[in-house]
Amino acid sequence: MALRLVTRRMFCAVGEAAIAPPSKSRWEKLKYGKAATWIRSLASDYKEACLDMVVGIREHPVKASVYMSVLGGAFTCFLTKPDYSSFEVSLLERSNQLALLSSWIRNASSDCHVQNLLKLRNEGRLCHVNLGLLSLVYFNEHTPDSKLYEAQCSSLSVLWREFPRRVMDVGFAGHWWILDSKMTNYDVNEDEFAYLPVHMQRTSPPTAQGVETNERLHRESWLALKVEAEEKEMIEMDKGSTVEK
Missing domain, CATH: 1.20.5 (Single alpha-helices involved in coiled-coils or other helix-helix interfaces)
Structure with missing residues (x-):
């Protein structure tokens, strides 16, 4: 009986081994x-x-081209977005440009804006935030390491609705737009013309006819003077009278 059971188990094991799938690699x-x-x-x-x-x-080729243009423009703005180091370089360059000018011909608005930025930078109150497509430079009321109660208390912090007032510059497409606009005509002191009449404080650009007239007069100024016949007679008469004397 025991031999029969052992034989049956052996045959079952062999059959299961034959039926089982081969092991996978x-x-x-x-x-x-x-x-x-x-x-x-x-x-x-x-x-x-x-x-x-x-x-x-x-x-829809038109719709697809519009979408691709928008995506391409956004990607370009993301790549050309200026960082805080470029803002510092631009600020120092503008400061050097103003330093080369006399205070008599320096634009007061440009000088005031640049000096204010330099003051905030030296105090460590300028901050930079990256918004993906553009960058913002703003100032804080206190320095980051300030231990004053007003600086540490969250209840006394500046509200978000006042954030636009603290924005000093906007970086977009490789330019700092507020700084560039403030430096327009930085070598023109508008206070010099404050006491002039109103019609003389602002000059309109010359017309094409006026430019041609000025050029013609400039060319004629280099020509030799032409003596008219009457002037020649007067010169001869003066010479004759001189000889008689």
Whole structure:
């Protein structure tokens, strides 16, 4: 009886071994695993999305061109967005430009704005924030390491609605726009013309006819003077009278 049971178990084990599938290799386990299945499904989804995008571009070329222009412009603005180091370089360059001018011909608005920025920078109150497509430079009421109660208490902090008042410059497309606008005509002191009549404080640009007239007069100023006949007679008479004497 015992021999029969042992024989039956041996035959069952051999049969199960013959029926069982062969063991998979490591590559097959990796190929048919959960991670591989998830990657294949993700690649299939991206493939279908790309095909739909190509079909949409063919069906609506104008709409697609507008979208691509907007995306390209946004990407360009993101790449050309200035940082705080470029702001410091621009500020020092503008300060050097103003320092080369006399105080009599220096624009008061430009000088006041630049000096205010330098004061805030030296005090450590200028801050920079990156907003993706543009950058902002603003000032704080206190320095970061200030231990005053007003600086540490969150209830006394500046409200967000007052943030536009503290913005000192906007960096966009590789330029600091407020600083550049303040430096327009930085070598023209407008206070010099404050006591002139109103019609003389502002000059209009010359017309094309006026420019031609000025150029003609300038060319004529280099020509030799022409003596008229009457002037020649007067000169001869003066010479005759001189000889008689």
